[in-house]
Amino acid sequence: MSYRGAMNARVRSEERRAEIVRAALEVIAERGYRGASLAAVAERVGLTQQGLLHYFPTKDALLVAVLEERDQWDAVPDTRWRVDLLASLVEYNAMRPGIIQTFSALLGESVTEGHPARQYFTERYTQVRASMAAVLRTEYGERLPNGLTPERTAPLLVAVMDGLQYQWLLDPQSVDMPGAFRDFLRLLGEDPHREDPDREDPD
Amino acid sequence: MSYRGAMNARVRSEERRAEIVRAALEVIAERGYRGASLAAVAERVGLTQQGLLHYFPTKDALLVAVLEERDQWDAVPDTRWRVDLLASLVEYNAMRPGIIQTFSALLGESVTEGHPARQYFTERYTQVRASMAAVLRTEYGERLPNGLTPERTAPLLVAVMDGLQYQWLLDPQSVDMPGAFRDFLRLLGEDPHREDPDREDPD
DNA sequence: GTCTATAATAAGATAGAC
DNA sequence: GTCTATCTTATTATAGAC
Numbered sequence: 001m002s003y004r005g006a007m008n009a010r011v012r013s014e015e016r017r018a019e020i021v022r023a024a025l026e027v028i029a030e031r032g033y034r035g036a037s038l039a040a041v042a043e044r045v046g047l048t049q050q051g052l053l054h055y056f057p058t059k060d061a062l063l064v065a066v067l068e069e070r071d072q073w074d075a076v077p078d079t080r081w082r083v084d085l086l087a088s089l090v091e092y093n094a095m096r097p098g099i100i101q102t103f104s105a106l107l108g109e110s111v112t113e114g115h116p117a118r119q120y121f122t123e124r125y126t127q128v129r130a131s132m133a134a135v136l137r138t139e140y141g142e143r144l145p146n147g148l149t150p151e152r153t154a155p156l157l158v159a160v161m162d163g164l165q166y167q168w169l170l171d172p173q174s175v176d177m178p179g180a181f182r183d184f185l186r187l188l189g190e191d192p193h194r195e196d197p198d199r200e201d202p203d
Numbered sequence: 204m205s206y207r208g209a210m211n212a213r214v215r216s217e218e219r220r221a222e223i224v225r226a227a228l229e230v231i232a233e234r235g236y237r238g239a240s241l242a243a244v245a246e247r248v249g250l251t252q253q254g255l256l257h258y259f260p261t262k263d264a265l266l267v268a269v270l271e272e273r274d275q276w277d278a279v280p281d282t283r284w285r286v287d288l289l290a291s292l293v294e295y296n297a298m299r300p301g302i303i304q305t306f307s308a309l310l311g312e313s314v315t316e317g318h319p320a321r322q323y324f325t326e327r328y329t330q331v332r333a334s335m336a337a338v339l340r341t342e343y344g345e346r347l348p349n350g351l352t353p354e355r356t357a358p359l360l361v362a363v364m365d366g367l368q369y370q371w372l373l374d375p376q377s378v379d380m381p382g383a384f385r386d387f388l389r390l391l392g393e394d395p396h397r398e399d400p401d402r403e404d405p406d
Numbered sequence: 407g408t409c410t411a412t413a414a415t416a417a418g419a420t421a422g423a424c
Numbered sequence: 425g426t427c428t429a430t431c432t433t434a435t436t437a438t439a440g441a442c
Contacts, residue, residue, distance in 0.1 A: 013407090016407095029315070029316075030315055030316045031237075031315055031316070032235070032237060032311075032312055032315050034234075034235060034237050034238045035237045035315065037434075037435065037436085038435085038436070038437095039434085039435085039436095047407095047408075048408075048409065048410085049435095049436085049437090050408075050409070050410085050411095050437085050438090051407075051408050051409070053436090053437075053438090054407060054408070055407095057437095058436080058437080059436070059437095101314055101315070104311060104314050105311055105312065105314055105315050106311075107311055107369055108235075108307060108308055108309075108310055108311005108312055108314075108369075109235055109308065109311055109312065110373070111304055111307050111308055111311075111369065111372040111373060112232070112233055112234055112235050112238065112304070112308050113233045113234065121373055122373045122374050125370055125373060125374065126374065126377060129377075146389065146390050148386055148389070148390070152382075152383070152386050153386070155367065155370055155378060155383045156363060156367075156383055156386060156387050156390070158366060158370065159362065159363045159365070159366025159367045159369075159370060159383070160359060160362045160363055160366060161366070162362070162365070162366040162369060163361060163362025163363060163364070163365040163366035164358065164359075166310055166311075166314065166362075166365060167328055167332075167361065167362060169314040170313065170314060170321070170324055170325045170328060171325050171328065171329065174329060174332075175358060179355075180355070180358045180359055180362070183351055183355050183356070183359060184359050186349065186350070186351070187349050187351070187359070187390045187391070188390070216425090219425095240416080240417065240418085241417085241419095242416090242417085242418095250425095250426075250427095251426075251427065251428085252417095252418080252419090253419085253420090253426075253427070253428085253429095254425075254426045254427070256418090256419075256420090257425060257426070258425095260419095261418080261419080262419095
């Protein structure tokens, strides 16, 4: 019984932490990391700022948890991915403006000096570029239809995804993010009607 | 004489303001806008925070001046531009990491709620997409070598420029920003050896 | 586990002397 | 034009009661 009680307590504590991280994602989306106060995060989960510090001893510790959370729901693509899965990912992103806003704001801040997320983003982009190159290699081999190598194309693929996000966040009415991304894939030499082999020929 | 004296005073005041704006650009690059304190800006020009407020009555007023400054040195491309001039612009940018960092940080922050630069960036991107479309139309006509229209390609061009900047700022050693941008132009159908008609055929 | 109290700092802005 | 002094508000973090 005491074992079980301890388990429940731990589970409840984990749930609380997850709740706090979700709230932090929201507040960062609204105000950036530097602008996000612990008190504002705490308020959303019905805690005081000091109550929150029981779960995350410092603001930076909370940020670390936020970045770890990202690594979970936004896994780095691997070689099993096909290029058209990337298009689906962008479509999926277009349905979650909040989370895109969080990490676009964080990415922007991270280039400033001494930002606690800087190292995270630097390492993540190295990783993502490598993954994208692998995906492109799986799909096209050593040379893409346009003559570039996977390694040289990967930074462009990543740049388009990020850059479109900013334009779309600022003006969702004017920017069709998924459509533009598919246009980019077409530039890579992808035949837009080859994406789903099971599909009937469109008219 | 009094007229002349007044003139000199005004000129000196304008110089002071310009000095302050330059300092603000630096501090924003280092800490973002929200993280930039008026006192830090003032210190760089040998003023107190209150002395600075004599020239810019509020922090937002200073930001407005910073954004106006940008519009001057980073004019929106017009139809007289050729695509390879864009490549030169990216090369030029690669020599000015400070200023790129300032506006990358500002862009990132601007997607958060109620950010004073949000409207500026929204409007500027509308303008820049239109200009880029015009540049592409001048160069390629209604259909680009890859089949897309200028209007559909413009957001991609802008996205690549912005996205590459973030990757490059985070890891300049690993990202060849001008090279990657030229790769992108190649995707558009640009022949990389056609850029300078006066140049001898390379081997 | 969550609170109140509070310390320590820093922010933007105003008032008024010189 | 620039300063000192000061107000007001907000921040992160600590100490300790319950």
